[in-house]
Amino acid sequence: MTSPATETVPHAVQSDADVVRVRQAVRDLAVSAKLSLVDQTKLVTATSELARNTLVYGGGGEVRAALVERAGRIGIEIVFSDDGPGIPDVDLALTDGWTSGSGMGLGLSGTKRLVDEFEIDTAPGAGTRVRILKWKR
Amino acid sequence: MERVPILRIGDVLLVSIQIDLQDHIALQLQDDLSQRIVDTGAKGVLIDISALEIVDSFVGRMISTTAAVSRVLDAETVVVGMQPAVAITLVELGLTLQGVRTALDVDRGLALLAQRTGGAATLLAQDDDQPGD
Amino acid sequence: MAEGTTNGWPELLRDHRDAVLARWTEAVQSTLAGRMTASESSHDIQEVYDALLAGASGGDQRDVRATSFDGLRALLADLARARARQGFSPTETAVSVFALKDAVLGVLEAGGDAADYRAFADLSRVVDDLGLYMLETYAAARDTVIAEQAETLLELSTPVVKLWDGIVALPLVGTLDSARTQVVMEALLQALVDTGSEHAIIDITGVAAVDTQVAQHLLKTVQAARLLGAECIISGIRPQIAQTVVALGIEFGDIQTKANLSDAMLLAMRRSGLDVVSGRGRG
Numbered sequence: 001m002t003s004p005a006t007e008t009v010p011h012a013v014q015s016d017a018d019v020v021r022v023r024q025a026v027r028d029l030a031v032s033a034k035l036s037l038v039d040q041t042k043l044v045t046a047t048s049e050l051a052r053n054t055l056v057y058g059g060g061g062e063v064r065a066a067l068v069e070r071a072g073r074i075g076i077e078i079v080f081s082d083d084g085p086g087i088p089d090v091d092l093a094l095t096d097g098w099t100s101g102s103g104m105g106l107g108l109s110g111t112k113r114l115v116d117e118f119e120i121d122t123a124p125g126a127g128t129r130v131r132i133l134k135w136k137r
Numbered sequence: 138m139e140r141v142p143i144l145r146i147g148d149v150l151l152v153s154i155q156i157d158l159q160d161h162i163a164l165q166l167q168d169d170l171s172q173r174i175v176d177t178g179a180k181g182v183l184i185d186i187s188a189l190e191i192v193d194s195f196v197g198r199m200i201s202t203t204a205a206v207s208r209v210l211d212a213e214t215v216v217v218g219m220q221p222a223v224a225i226t227l228v229e230l231g232l233t234l235q236g237v238r239t240a241l242d243v244d245r246g247l248a249l250l251a252q253r254t255g256g257a258a259t260l261l262a263q264d265d266d267q268p269g270d
Numbered sequence: 271m272a273e274g275t276t277n278g279w280p281e282l283l284r285d286h287r288d289a290v291l292a293r294w295t296e297a298v299q300s301t302l303a304g305r306m307t308a309s310e311s312s313h314d315i316q317e318v319y320d321a322l323l324a325g326a327s328g329g330d331q332r333d334v335r336a337t338s339f340d341g342l343r344a345l346l347a348d349l350a351r352a353r354a355r356q357g358f359s360p361t362e363t364a365v366s367v368f369a370l371k372d373a374v375l376g377v378l379e380a381g382g383d384a385a386d387y388r389a390f391a392d393l394s395r396v397v398d399d400l401g402l403y404m405l406e407t408y409a410a411a412r413d414t415v416i417a418e419q420a421e422t423l424l425e426l427s428t429p430v431v432k433l434w435d436g437i438v439a440l441p442l443v444g445t446l447d448s449a450r451t452q453v454v455m456e457a458l459l460q461a462l463v464d465t466g467s468e469h470a471i472i473d474i475t476g477v478a479a480v481d482t483q484v485a486q487h488l489l490k491t492v493q494a495a496r497l498l499g500a501e502c503i504i505s506g507i508r509p510q511i512a513q514t515v516v517a518l519g520i521e522f523g524d525i526q527t528k529a530n531l532s533d534a535m536l537l538a539m540r541r542s543g544l545d546v547v548s549g550r551g552r553g
Binding site: 016017019020023024027037038040041042044045048049052107109110111113114 | 157158159161190191192193194195221222223225226231232
């Protein structure tokens with residue numbers, strides 16, 4: 001999984017306060033890229049979900065966010081990585097099984113719908129890396 | 138630690154979330170609200186989220202849980218002022234907040250609560266700046 | 271310097287400037303007849319002519335992508351974009367450049383030598399490259415125009431109408447794909463907030479077809495409105511649509527549906543606490 005976002009300065013995610021900080025940093029980036037309000041909201045919400053997963057399930061990790069340009073389009077790419085236990089059954093995590101609001105599901109399927117590109121790289125004992133991208137429309 | 142303030146208007150508890158909530162503060166609010174309902178015998182809870190630009194699944198679940206817990210404690214919950222972009226995002230996420238009443242703003246929220254409590258709720262106390270009161 | 275010729279095509283163009291310009295302008299005028307005034311086209315042509323000569327004097331006469339031709343390319347790109355926005359066809363746009371060849375040939379036929387014709391061959395290649403460059407720019411500009419128009423169309427076709435205090439209507443026309451749904455949702459929700467309305471009537475009389483996808487999009491819109499504290503009624507359900515809905519097993523659940531807009535409006539008014547009475551027989 002190649003990622004231009006690896007050149008940027010990472011945000012550490014080790015606490016609830018860090019999750020809020022990452023949300024705000026992504027919001028600022030989205031505003032500077034002039035994403036529409038709805039797209040900003042979707043991206044920051046996706047960021048919140050994934051940063052929380054990094055903290056709660058990954059035991060803490062880091063987030064890198066950057067503006068990218070491909071074939072004349074501008075987008076924001078964000079990578080969430082941790083050295084946690086990894087997700088054993090990614091396919092299950094990606095199914096719509098948790099919307100009742102009761103379980104502690106990872107909610108990845110919903111988050112996937114908020115962005116244009118969604119890639120997850122994980123294995124038990126190998127940590128987790130999630131890459132998302134949202135284009136400016 | 139920071140806590141979200143809970144106001145009381147008659148037998149309605151009013152919470153206005155102004156800041157980007159950290160997870161533990163959201164959970165604290167949930168606890169505080171249930172405690173206050175019991176302490177005051179409140180019949181209604183009004184959560185104003187008009188200042189929230191982001192409502193993710195955690196806050197969404199906090200709201201659903203608060204509504205469910207309140208109902209068990211014989212109080213009705215209304216969420217008001219959701220921003221359009223937030224609503225669109227929540228629907229896309231698959232969160233519909235079933236079982237949570239909503240209203241456009243605080244006034245309508247209070248009116249809704251008044252209906253549900255059969256008019257027994259004393260709504261906004263007389264305005265201090267009304268002449269002749 | 272161009273090989274095999276003593277003078278090269280720049281010399282050719284310089285020597286016959288007036289005659290070539292006149293023929294070239296006339297050729298372009300006849301193709302663009304009426305779309306552009308004579309003075310406008312002759313001005314454009316002259317600018318290109320001079321830029322072409324300026325570029326040639328700067329270095330390699332054969333490579334139009336060389337930096338010496340930056341000025342000429344910029345000029346042609348501007349022209350191509352302008353033509354694209356004005357709605358000219360690709361041919362009408364490219365002819366502005368290609369017509370130079372005929373213009374030069376016409377002048378040579380009146381009396382040119384072998385060297386002149388070799389120079390013309392070189393010029394021909396240069397003009398072809400320039401023509402292609404212009405078409406590339408034109409195509410890119412057209413794509414941008416189309417994208418912009420699509421967006422405007424999307425926005426214009428979602429008017430939200432205030433029917434009464436607290437009641438808005440959203441007449442949908444055409445198809446309801448996910449891109450459209452996005453725009454529709456935003457428009458409706460914003461209107462609900464702006465007008466402080468608690469009731470929305472989504473009229474689908476003008477929606478071509480309702481399948482599971484469309485039903486899902488409608489459902490999303492209703493769910494979003496509910497989160498704000500407003501309730502939706504779907505109206506304008508034609509008999510064929512009702513049958514399709516049933517056949518596909520689509521459940522509208524607890525969303526109220528009405529056959530026509532007036533029934534929906536009556537329902538919305540009653541839900542708002544209004545009573546609609548006939549005025550007949552009152553003094």
